[in-house]
Amino acid sequence: MLKSIHLQNFRSYKKADFNFSEKSTLIVGPNTIGKSNLLEAIFLISTGKSFRTEKDFQMLEQGKEVGRVSAMVDDLKLEVVITNGNVGGVKSQYKKFLVNGVAKRRVDFAGNLLSVLFSPSDLDIIVDSPTLRRNFLDNVLEQVDREYRVASIAYVKALRQRNALLELARETGARNEKQLEYWDSLVIENGQIITSKRNQFIDFVNSAKKDIFEFIILYDKSLISKERLDQYKVEERLSGVTLVGPHRDDFSIQMKGKHIANDVKYFGSRGQQRLAILQLKALEITFIEEKMGKRPLLLLDDIFSELDSGHINLVLEKAGKQQTIITTTHKEFVGKLFLKQMEVIELENGKKD
Ligand SMILES: Nc1ncnc2c1ncn2[C@@H]1O[C@H](COP(=O)(O)OP(=O)(O)O)[C@@H](O)[C@H]1O
Ligand SMILES: [Mg+2]
Structure with a gap:
């Protein structure tokens, strides 16, 4: 308290x-x-x-x-x-x-x-840019999980270094494979921790009882692995930035209904979008309580x-x-x-x- x-x-x-x-x-x-x-x-x-x-x-x-x-x-x-x-x-x-x-x-x-914070900008989580949705996931998980906090910091740092090398490769054509390999392994290791913990939270939300608004989250994850980095090697060299990994994650909120296309962002009324956010925030509290044994x-x-x-x-x-x-x-x-x-x-x- x-x-x-x-x-x-x-x-x-x-x-x-x-x-x-x-x-x-x-x-x-x-x-x-x-x-x-x-x-x-x-x-x-x-x-x-x-x-x-x-x-x-x-x-x-x-x-x-x-x-x-x-x-x-x-x-x-x-x-x-x-x-x-x-x-x-x-x-x-x-x-x-x-x-x-x-x-x-x-x-x-x-x-x-x-703590769980609810501010007016949270009301835009569903409709605004993916950054807001990733920040939401980070805020929940950083609260309850030291390993997530450590992985987030390490990931951001390694990503910055890796992007600097890719930018250099784009400008000069010089690709420092040895250095790149080092940062590759760091973004892969920490990126995979972030993805798997985000997945756990989303699974929790999807299986939780909802007393305000019924929905499920679709996690549009950008997986990172050796294979995926290899796959994007040429594009990365041209763009000068890392193209896969949790910094590119997104999620959408799907209402339950008889139609397939039920994304609250595009098909929900303003009122339904609000209810979905209220429910999401309420579940954030329950998640923290379940993980930590006390309410935030x-x-x-x-x-x-x-x-x-x-x-x-x-x-x-x-x-x-x-x-x-x-x-x-x-x-x-x-x-x-x-x-x-x-x-x-x-x-x-x-x-x-
Ligand atoms: N770094 C700062 N130093 C001094 N005053 C600041 C600083 N940052 C914001 N403020 C002042 O704080 C006030 C806004 O406070 P805020 O808590 O946002 O108000 P509200 O009660 O509307 O939420 C403004 O008058 C702003 O100029
Ligand atoms: Mg204010």
């Missing part, structure tokens, strides 16, 4: 403290007051990453050299220090992780606070303005089942009965009341 969080020079926060109870917490405040910033800080404590940017220094309050987020999660003190890369004229890491004051790598820091913290960032009242109530029913932190512009989105069971924090001028 997340007991408290302390922010310092984090985005719009100079200094702020928040305490949370086991119940649901509703954070209310107008636009740009800092609601998403606060959830970003909690997500950072949970995953070691931002859900809004790849550039970590952007989380630092503009003009500052060092910022920090620290949180009490049960009896653990989890802390992330962010810098602009140059503290007092000395080169420094952009991010540092500490557990009870002891420095950790991100792969070991992440996973101490399990649920973070809902300003999604109510995007949903109708029926969908809001579906979400709020799920919210009652574990610690939940919700942000919203208007308390009125939450029905009286639900509101009675919540702690309310009102944000004003970037501070809490």
